[in-house]
Amino acid sequence: MTAASQTPAAPPRAAPPRSAPKRWPTSLVLGIALLAPLLVVAVAGPWLAPYPYDEMNIMSRLQPPGPDFWFGTDEYGRDVFSRTLVGTTNSLVMGVAATAISLLVGVPLGLVAGYGRGRTDEIIMRCMDVLMSFPPILLGILVLAVTPPALWKAVVAIGIVYVPQVVRLTRAITLELMQEEFITAARLRGESTAYILFHEILPNIWPPLAVESSLRVVFAILLGAALSFIGMGAQPPSSDWGLMISEARPFVEQAPWIALCPGIAMGITVIGINLLGDGLRAVLDPRNTGGH
Known part of the structure; x- marks a missing residue:
């Protein structure tokens, strides 16, 4: 037997420990669980509704919840369940569309204000301060007061109302990024202002903007419901949640289900979007290392 054959075999190397998967x-999980059914309803609500949302049947007016009408009927005999389903579509579309308008207007203004500074920054921010000096509901009414109310006009008004908040957030993040080395390097390379704004700064501000957008959707839905409640948003026979609650006021004691159903749907939507925003903040925050 040779010496080489007597050499003991080296022990197997231990496998490196696996890092625990991020949870x-x-x-975030609760927010998705609450919002997923609502998104399905928002897309397929008109087809899922058992009755046309505007179908009147005086013989069935103010019927309590039962097998025929799951959420009861309103003062015109319309099915509250069908109106709540269609109202989900209207309210979510209003919130998302108004938030998109505020982002499309506010993000470029915030980028220009933060990058340009000086007089440009001063002019933009003083205009935003003027808009922020008005309460959101009052500013929305002022925007809508010049023309007859309509749902699409309410969407535009709500989008304008929340532009200042988006501008301020975008400007603050832009001012921080202006101190980073990659911005200095882009300037030394001779990159144009547009390139720096939209290729260097904008990709680095989307995580906080994503969280901010979830909050804007919540506020837009609530403000849209408030405008419809006072008659400045959706108009009859629309099935907007705020309008449904407004129409149910004279019958709160006699038929509380007319107001409760859209109110509960609105509450679930607001809670779900808030939970989603909190989850996104935890996931996108670079300081976050846990999954709690």
Whole structure:
């Protein structure tokens, strides 16, 4: 037997420990669980509704919830369940569309204000301060007061109302990024202002903007419901949640289900979007290392 054959075999190398998979925050999971059915309803609501949302039947007016009408009927005999389903579509579309308008207007203004500074920054921010000096509901009424109310006009008005908040957030993040080395390097390379704004700065501000957008959707839905409640948003026979609650006021004691159903739907939507925003904040925050 040779010496080489007597050499003991080297022990097997231990496998490197596996890092624990990152867990989604509980708030993100709950938010998705609440919003997923609502998104399905928002897309397929008109087809899922058992009755036309505007179909009147005086013989069935103010019927309590039962097998024929799951959420009861209103003062015109319209099915509250069908109106709530269609109202989900209207309210979510209003919130998302108004938020998109505020982002499309506010992000470029915030980028220009933060990058240009000086007089440009001063002019833009003083205009935003003027808009922010008005309460959101009052500013929305002022925007809508010049023309007859309509749903699409309410969407535009709500988008304008929340432009200042988006501008301020975008400007603050832009001012921080202006101190980073990659911005200095882009300037030394001779890159144009547009390139720096939209290729260097904008990709780095989307995480906080994503969280901010979730909050804007919540506020837009609530403000849209408030405008419809006072008659400045959706008009009859639309099935907007705020309008449904407004129409149910004279019958709160006699038929509380007319107001409760759209109110509960609005509450679930607001809670779900808030949980989703909290979860996104935890996931996108670079300081976050856990999954709680």
